[in-house]
Amino acid sequence: xxxxxxxxxxxxxxxxxxxxxxxxxxxxxxxxxxxxxxxxxxxxxxxxxxxxxxxxxxxxxxxxxxxxxxxxxxxxxxxxxxxxxxxxxxxxxxxxxxxxxxxxxxxxxxxxxxxxxxxxxxxxxxxxxxxxxxxxxxxxxxxxxxxxxxxxxxxxxxxxxxxxxxxxxxxxxxxxx
Amino acid sequence: xxxxxxxxxxxxxxxxxxxxxxxxxxxxxxxxxxxxxxxxxxxxxxxxxxxxxxxxxxxxxxxxxxxxxxxxxxxxxxxxxxxxxxxxxxxxxxxxxxxxxxxxxxxxxxxxxxxxxxxxxxxxxxxxxxxxxxxxxxxxxxxxxxxxxxxxxxxxxxxxxxxxxxxxxxxxxxxxxxxxxxxxxxxxxxxxxxxxxxxxxxxxxxxxxxxxxxxxxxxxxxxxxxxxxxxxxxxxxxxxxxxxxxxxxxxxxxxxxxxxxxxxxxxxxxxxxxxxxxxxxxxxxxxxxxxxxxxxxxxxxxxxxxxxxxxxxxxxxxxxxxxxxxxxxxxxxxxxxxxxxxxxxxxxxxxxxxxxxxxxxxxxxxxxxxxxxxxxxxxxxxxxxxxxxxxxxxxxxxxxxxxxxxxxxxxxxxxxxxxxxxxxxxxxxxxxxxxxx
Numbered sequence: 001x002x003x004x005x006x007x008x009x010x011x012x013x014x015x016x017x018x019x020x021x022x023x024x025x026x027x028x029x030x031x032x033x034x035x036x037x038x039x040x041x042x043x044x045x046x047x048x049x050x051x052x053x054x055x056x057x058x059x060x061x062x063x064x065x066x067x068x069x070x071x072x073x074x075x076x077x078x079x080x081x082x083x084x085x086x087x088x089x090x091x092x093x094x095x096x097x098x099x100x101x102x103x104x105x106x107x108x109x110x111x112x113x114x115x116x117x118x119x120x121x122x123x124x125x126x127x128x129x130x131x132x133x134x135x136x137x138x139x140x141x142x143x144x145x146x147x148x149x150x151x152x153x154x155x156x157x158x159x160x161x162x163x164x165x166x167x168x169x170x171x172x173x174x175x176x177x
Numbered sequence: 178x179x180x181x182x183x184x185x186x187x188x189x190x191x192x193x194x195x196x197x198x199x200x201x202x203x204x205x206x207x208x209x210x211x212x213x214x215x216x217x218x219x220x221x222x223x224x225x226x227x228x229x230x231x232x233x234x235x236x237x238x239x240x241x242x243x244x245x246x247x248x249x250x251x252x253x254x255x256x257x258x259x260x261x262x263x264x265x266x267x268x269x270x271x272x273x274x275x276x277x278x279x280x281x282x283x284x285x286x287x288x289x290x291x292x293x294x295x296x297x298x299x300x301x302x303x304x305x306x307x308x309x310x311x312x313x314x315x316x317x318x319x320x321x322x323x324x325x326x327x328x329x330x331x332x333x334x335x336x337x338x339x340x341x342x343x344x345x346x347x348x349x350x351x352x353x354x355x356x357x358x359x360x361x362x363x364x365x366x367x368x369x370x371x372x373x374x375x376x377x378x379x380x381x382x383x384x385x386x387x388x389x390x391x392x393x394x395x396x397x398x399x400x401x402x403x404x405x406x407x408x409x410x411x412x413x414x415x416x417x418x419x420x421x422x423x424x425x426x427x428x429x430x431x432x433x434x435x436x437x438x439x440x441x442x443x444x445x446x447x448x449x450x451x452x453x454x455x456x457x458x459x460x461x462x463x464x465x466x467x468x469x470x471x472x473x474x475x476x477x478x479x480x481x482x483x484x485x486x487x488x489x490x491x492x493x494x495x496x497x498x499x500x501x502x503x504x505x506x507x508x509x510x511x512x513x514x515x516x517x518x519x520x521x522x523x524x525x526x527x528x529x530x531x532x533x534x535x536x537x538x539x540x541x542x543x544x545x546x547x548x549x550x551x552x553x554x555x556x557x558x559x560x561x562x563x564x565x566x567x568x569x570x571x572x573x574x575x576x577x578x579x580x581x582x583x584x585x586x587x588x589x590x591x592x593x594x595x596x597x598x599x600x601x602x603x604x605x606x607x608x609x610x611x612x613x614x
Contacts, residue, residue: 015609015613016613034377035375035376036373036374036375036376037374037376038183038602039602039603039605039606039609040376040379040382040383040602040606041376041379042380042383044376045376045377045380048376050376050377050381052380052381055381055384055385055388056384056388059388073308074319077308077316077319078316078318078319078320081316082314082315084318086318089320093320096319096320096410099325099328099399099402099403099406100319100324100329102395102399103325103329103332103396103399103400103403104328104332106336106392106395106396107331107332107335107336109392110335110336110339110340110389110392110393110396111335111336111339113385113388113392114339114340114385114389115339116385117381117382117385118370121378121381121382123346123370123371123372124370124371125371126366126371128371128373130373136373137354137355138354139374140186140347140350140351140353140374141183141186141351141354141355142186142605
């Protein structure tokens with residue numbers, strides 16, 4: 001038995017064509033599909049059931065950790081470990097601890113969100129099977145692609161190709177593993 | 178293939194991919210490079226000799242260092258706040274100006290960050306404000322404002338650069354896919370991190386991008402308030418004011434917007450980006466600059482009213498700024514940052530490149546004089562008349578200031594040369610939405 005390809009890729013000219021194709025593929029029972037476009041398509045993301053609500057949670061939890069650490073460390077350093085009496089001012093001078101606490105909370109939230117984003121998307125990744133598809137470079141310009149992955153339970157070389165051809169794409173190409 | 182490419186990709190991506198760049202660009206880079214050399218020279222001289230090469234002395238323990246810090250951080254904050262609000266409002270203007278507004282903010286933070294480090298006197302020990310387990314077993318004093326600067330500047334630099342870079346990833350992928358030479362393709366490919374435009378990736382990308390843009394809003398307000406608090410927590414009569422944060426936030430915004438306007442018209446003219454930074458965008462930017470100048474005007478009036486209500490010494494200190502040795506600075510600030518921007522009431526002025534450059538530049542200059550007036554004018558009449566003196570910068574300080582302007586210009590020129598100045602994916606998205614609506 002020959003090795004299964006990574007998938008089959010159909011190329012479309014407009015986002016609407018891609019939307020129709022994704023709907024048809026889902027109706028046909030394919031579950032392991034991926035769509036590619038040159039700009040965000042929120043409707044299509046909804047259609048594919050992509051939920052991104054983890055992102056705000058990452059930010060929120062990171063902000064709490066950052067704020068807690070910053071306030072706690074300021075308190076410990078200036079009030080417990082090395083108390084320094086400056087003009088009789090309180091050691092736990094919370095108003096002066098607030099600026100860096102808030103700023104560090106934002107630093108943690110922002111950095112965790114953006115680094116978390118890269119982790120969720122599994123980037124950086126210098127190579128991916130789809131890059132070897134002829135003409136795929138136009139995905140960052142003006143073309144839209146639907147890929148049915150080889151690991152899909154319904155994937156069957158010829159039948160899947162026929163199905164994709166039936167969606168009247170510009171071209172259907174195999175994505176080598 | 179080029180003929181079928183989307184117009185935005187063709188126009189914007191071809192700028193960084195072009196083999197040659199005009200004489201004008203090279204000339205500007207050489208000029209700013211010379212100023213960067215001057216910056217290096219003044220930095221080395223102050224490191225070797227000490228802050229005695231500056232014109233500062235008691236009571237002027239701060240001079241150009243703090244003036245220029247406050248000025249640069251204002252540009253950074255104004256530009257980032259503007260970029261963040263555009264992203265959040267999903268405003269059409271964002272496609273045109275966001276990318277370089279974020280760039281302007283990032284470069285301005287770099288310039289601002291130089292000053293607090295160099296004015297320490299022993300700049301090589303700057304890491305003492307960071308809590309690390311030193312052998313002296315002494316921790317930084319968090320009740321001192323100097324540690325606020327450390328966290329504020331480093332946070333602003335990190336968050337702005339991350340936001341800018343994450344927004345760039347999809348556009349770097351476009352450059353990767355359009356590059357003609359293998360090496361250029363590889364270079365952009367490495368920075369594009371393997372972006373392949375999957376719909377799932379886009380969904381997460383947009384969510385994270387917007388979320389960090391939201392975070393920028395409180396960051397900016399805290400940043401400018403922190404700068405202002407650094408003045409307000411001192412006992413200097415003219416500085417010890419609760420109105421300071423508002424003054425810094427509002428005038429900083431005017432200044433950030435004016436620099437964005439200045440850069441926008443220069444890019445539009447220099448790179449022929451007319452279709453993407455169109456007349457409507459510049460017009461809207463002009464109106465925003467005008468509105469922010471009016472808010473600044475309100476705060477100048479507020480300053481005088483607050484002084485009338487203040488106690489004797491604070492009142493005297495404020496009026497000394499208006500009429501004393503440094504009155505010229507105060508009134509120059511008023512003329513440049515409030516009166517000249519009123520030109521933008523005229524539609525013709527908002528449409529004219531020359532007028533926009535003039536107004537953008539004049540607000541930048543005006544706010545610089547404002548910071549000078551606050552810092553030097555404020556310190557001039559302290560409680561102790563026997564130390565009333567005047568301050569004037571030395572060549573070493575002026576060189577440092579000009580040097581950071583050169584650094585900013587050089588970074589901006591390199592950015593224009595190697596990266597897309599207009600967000601291509603946002604523009605495509607916009608064009609698609611316009612078509613389908």
